[in-house]
Amino acid sequence: MPAPLASRTAIAALGLACATAVTLTACGNSDSSADGKPTVVASTNVWGSVATAVAGDSASVESIIKDPSADPHSYESSPSDAAALSDADLVVYNGGGYDQFVPKVLDSTKDKRTVDAFDIAGNRTDKNEHVFYDVTTVDAVAHKIADQLSELDPGNAKGYADRAAAFESKLRAISDITATIAKNHPKAPVAQTEPIAHYMLTAADVDDLTPPEFEDAIEEGTDPSPNAVATTRDLLSTKKVRALVYNSQTEDKVTQDIKSTAESAGVRIVQVTETLPDGLDYIAWQTQNAQALAAALE
Template sequence: MSTFPSRRLALITGASLALLAGCDNSSDSGHDGSTARAATSASKVKVVASTNVYGDITEQIGGDKVDVTSIISDPDQDPHSFEANTQNQLALSKAKVVIENGGGYDDFIDRMLKSGDNSSAELINAVEVSGKAAPNGGEFNEHVWYDFPTVSKVADRIAAALGKADPAEAAAFTKNAETFKDKLAGLEAKEADIKKAHRGQGIGITEPVPLYLTEASGLVNKTPAEFSEAIEEGNDVSPKILQETLKLYSGKQVKALVYNAQTSGAQTEKVKDAAEAAGIPVVPVTETLPDGKDYLGWMTANIDAVATALGK
């Protein structure tokens, strides 16, 4: 069993890099307004994040002193099947700070940085910052943005990187990161409340996306590992494992299904249908920010939905 999932975000082809020169030759219109906007943009720290999750966190810390490009920002996009393009490569070539998840989730960032020869960008890898490793004999759960202690560490690293790029604003970045982390502490308190009321209760999942959150809330994942691993790898689940999973719901062995709505398929829909037929609450989660949400609001909604499903 591999340490990291075998599915990878797709890599930009080397041939497309030749288009970059043409992409970067746009001329200014010469109007005073556009010239001023260009000057303002140029004064900001250019940041590229692999997903809008890290992009939003960076904006909360950097405020109007950062210019953030989030490569994956479509809430309907399955991150595992994403294909990067020349615009992504161009943004990376200009970035002062780059934030990736790591853990095999967004390897295309490293490859594009290498192809674009941007060795000066400061790279923040959330998995490396987390210090987490795969359990003995198990798969590593790379969805570390659902782990608030990790996100707190990442916030500190982002503030430090922005301060290095713009020393005059370093104190402001640090202060913003502290404010952000205070709000994260509020989310951890919500997890503790769930744990106090529901410690040891079983839940089901379709993929390991929410497990850091549910485990911190004291909940026990009852889904067979073979099911969630197959779904995450994009493979079919064996009939035996599928039936074993469905029995969790028909037998009411779990209190809720925490369902990855971003990568649903025929077999996950069967699980969702089984939960609904048994009257077991379904809590949809996603891998990227929904429209109109920031990171803190999104995670607050996720935790509140879990609490409501459990009857808190």
């Protein structure tokens, strides 16, 4: 598996979360929730939504990061987060260096059932850790969750499998949208502020012309070089691209300037996020993203 991209900021070490006697008690393993259902804890509400689609009413699902404005790259978890992860029957997380607080907690927990999405995605040549924009990987994660829950709760195994299959069918509708984009707008040029929607753009067969140096710097929370900024601004001001894919979750002066340049030039903006917007589940969220890209390229 390729080396993951580095996170924006160093994540606070969580080994101290169980240092006190009180927290040590909280960090003990439990086999299920108070009502006897398996407990699932996801790093973000994106993976929590996928887990919920599979779990239905047969398992309890909790997400650590739920705030639509939170940045998972730089999230600093609390002792209560560490306790929730340690106590869960199943932990679902992104992996690939994206939500580093999870493996740091789990390093001190033996024999924990986990679903690591980046690991499931397998070897990749692009090293992009935002696999929640890759519906093929998300489908595989959903089925892995179903397998794990079936082992924990054999009496409800058929329900888990059936819900994973139903979720797979809904994912196909998202793939249909990106396939239509690929058919109608092959190699359409676009720009991004960050490489978050990489897999959606790949599925849609569009060309991201943004200088990698610019995208990487924004993702790392550092200042891109003046040349990278100038090149990116030129893509927009001269309308060399047809859309700007914009991460509205991690804005700064540089990205706001890029967005203003696109708006002034009449280049359409496709806003994307790393966690679920309020009121949307995974299917509705990714359907909306794919539809927004299709509309921007019309």
